[in-house]
Amino acid sequence: MWFLRLTKRGGGPQMPAKALRLSLLSAACQYGRSLQMWKLGGRPSGDEGLNRVLSREPEDLAMDLQTRFDEDV
Amino acid sequence: MTGRVIRFPQRGITPEEVEGSTERILALPLEDRTALAGELRLEEPDVLLSLAARLRDRLDTSPVTVCDEAGFVYRFLQTPERPIGLFDEREYFLGEFALLAGTACRQLSRRDESRLWFDRSEAGFRHTMNAVADLSRLAYQRLALRMEERNLEAVLELSPSLVQSFRKLTMPQEELKARFLEGLALMESEKLGEAVEVFQKICREAESLGSEKLLASAYGNLTHLYGMQGDVERALEASRHAIPVLRRLEDRVALAKVQWGIATLLRETGQITAAIEAYREAQTEFETIGMRADVAALHLVVADLLLELGQEAAATQSVLAAIPVIQELNMVPEGMAALQLLRESLREQRINRPALRELHGYFQEIR
Numbered sequence: 276m277w278f279l280r281l282t283k284r285g286g287g288p289q290m291p292a293k294a295l296r297l298s299l300l301s302a303a304c305q306y307g308r309s310l311q312m313w314k315l316g317g318r319p320s321g322d323e324g325l326n327r328v329l330s331r332e333p334e335d336l337a338m339d340l341q342t343r344f345d346e347d348v
Numbered sequence: 349m350t351g352r353v354i355r356f357p358q359r360g361i362t363p364e365e366v367e368g369s370t371e372r373i374l375a376l377p378l379e380d381r382t383a384l385a386g387e388l389r390l391e392e393p394d395v396l397l398s399l400a401a402r403l404r405d406r407l408d409t410s411p412v413t414v415c416d417e418a419g420f421v422y423r424f425l426q427t428p429e430r431p432i433g434l435f436d437e438r439e440y441f442l443g444e445f446a447l448l449a450g451t452a453c454r455q456l457s458r459r460d461e462s463r464l465w466f467d468r469s470e471a472g473f474r475h476t477m478n479a480v481a482d483l484s485r486l487a488y489q490r491l492a493l494r495m496e497e498r499n500l501e502a503v504l505e506l507s508p509s510l511v512q513s514f515r516k517l518t519m520p521q522e523e524l525k526a527r528f529l530e531g532l533a534l535m536e537s538e539k540l541g542e543a544v545e546v547f548q549k550i551c552r553e554a555e556s557l558g559s560e561k562l563l564a565s566a567y568g569n570l571t572h573l574y575g576m577q578g579d580v581e582r583a584l585e586a587s588r589h590a591i592p593v594l595r596r597l598e599d600r601v602a603l604a605k606v607q608w609g610i611a612t613l614l615r616e617t618g619q620i621t622a623a624i625e626a627y628r629e630a631q632t633e634f635e636t637i638g639m640r641a642d643v644a645a646l647h648l649v650v651a652d653l654l655l656e657l658g659q660e661a662a663a664t665q666s667v668l669a670a671i672p673v674i675q676e677l678n679m680v681p682e683g684m685a686a687l688q689l690l691r692e693s694l695r696e697q698r699i700n701r702p703a704l705r706e707l708h709g710y711f712q713e714i715r
Contacts, residue, residue: 276360277434280393281478284440285485286404290478294518298477302435 277302300340304333361394370398378420390424393433396441403448407455408601412638415452421445422468436476443472443482447489454493455601457641457677466490484513488526495529495536503533524550524562528569535573544573564593568606575613583613604633604642615653624653644673648708655701663699680707 278299282292308329311320320326328336361369369389373381381388389395399421403414422445425432432438450465466486473482487510495503507530514523531546547570554563567590574583587606594603611626627650634642647670654663671691674680680687686706693700 277437280397280433280437283397283401284478285444285482286401290481291518295478301477305435 296344297337297341300337301334304336304340308333361389361392365389366392366394366398369395370402373399374402374417378416381420382424385424390421391430391432393437393441396421396425396432400441400444400448403445407448407451408597408599410637411452411455411601415449415456415458418445418448418452419465422449439472439475440482441472443469443476443486446472447486451489454489454496456638457496457679459493459497459678462493466493480513481517481519484510484517484519485522487513488522488529491526491529495532498536500533500536503529504537507533520553520557521559521562524553524557524559528562528565531569535569535576540573540577544570544577547573560593561597561599564590564597564599565602568594568602568609571606572609572612575609575616578613578616580613580617583609600633600637601639604630604637604639607633608642608646620653620656624650624657627653640673641677641679644670644677644679645708648704651699652701652704652708655699655704660699664694664697667694667699667704674707 278295281295281298282290311325311329320329369392373388373390373395376384376388381390385391399417403418406414422442424430425438425442425445430438432441446465446469450462450469453459453462453465466489469486470483473479473486476482491503491506491510494506507526510526511523511530514520514526527546527550531543531550534540534543534546547566550566551563551570554566567586570586571583571590574580574586587610590606591603594606607626607630611623611630614620614623614626627646631643631646631650634640634646647666651663651666651670654660654666667690671687671694674687686703689700689703690707693703
């Protein structure tokens with residue numbers, strides 16, 4: 276729902292959906308992070324990898340993911 | 349945003365419900381809305397999106413209404429702080445409604461208010477996930493404001509970079525709008541040939557994009573440019589492309605400007621009486637829309653033509669009608685000397701024509 280509304284912003288659709296991929300990844304990372312933090316209730320996870328991911332800004336993580344996708348393409 | 353807990357989504361509302369809420373909100377007086385916010389679904393992002401679209405469509409028809417409506421929604425969202433939608437949606441809507449209010453104020457020549465709204469818009473857009481696109485749309489409005497303040501050098505310097513930003517963002521309509529500014533700045537700088545080329549190119553691209561509105565507006569500007577060049581045939585041909593579409597789209601601002609263009613054409617071809625009539629028609633239209641600065645500017649142009657016909661008393665009336673608006677809106681800070689000379693000449697009951705011309709030179713191409 277959020278992404279659908281994002282594509283309609285500013286009287287859209289102005290930008291092709293593909294150009295909004297980074298925004299979608301950022302939102303997904305933010306959402307996932309928020310859910311994990313809620314599940315952990317403020318305690319660190321036993322999974323060090325997860326702790327590392329959670330310590331990063333969602334936007335940074337999204338940029339990394341986008342770069343990886345671009346490389347794969 | 350780190351650590352912020354995001355609300356899980358609720359059931360979305362249907363397009364019919366969105367439409368119904370939008371209609372009810374707009375039909376209700378501003379002061380009655382907050383108490384009924386829940387019932388009106390004023391906090392629903394889909395409804396807010398629909399409201400923003402509706403107001404955007406009215407910018408060229410009724411900027412006064414848009415300014416009031418957008419200002420209301422902005423204040424409703426801002427105080428008390430309400431959670432709206434998901435992720436960045438609250439910030440986006442704050443930015444969007446402030447942008448709409450600022451754009452409407454710009455159209456109405458309420459420039460200080462416009463600047464404040466643009467600052468508010470920036471404060472919202474800075475926190476959105478697609479900030480580059482949102483801030484670029486804001487940059488366009490800020491540059492359009494500079495255009496109206498006749499800061500031509502800045503517009504010519506900055507518009508190519510804005511065009512490039514929109515191109516990178518694959519926002520072709522916005523890219524064309526930014527090129528309008530470049531064309532207008534060239535027109536104001538009296539580089540008429542270059543401006544014609546810019547607008548002809550815009551016409552071709554607007555046509556290939558299927559954007560009727562941009563195409564008609566570009567033809568509207570060509571009407572004016574050909575009018576300034578005294579090219580009757582081309583000016584009328586351009587106006588024939590512009591007028592029917594603008595009428596259908598109810599773009600009253602652009603229609604009034606085309607009318608202005610036709611009046612200029614009549615003046616350039618020596619048809620003074622007909623030109624005065626045409627300027628007055630444009631003036632009436634601007635008056636209805638609430639664009640007082642344009643009404644005042646046209647008063648000066650008409651006064652100049654009345655002097656041409658030897659009608660000094662009518663010309664004086666026209667100048668007297670313009671001066672209070674020019675002062676109130678602080679329209680030409682750079683033309684204060686000419687304004688002073690003009691006022692003094694009125695006291696002596698003989699209009700200082702060079703001062704009048706200098707002053708309306710500042711206004712003539714403000715569109």
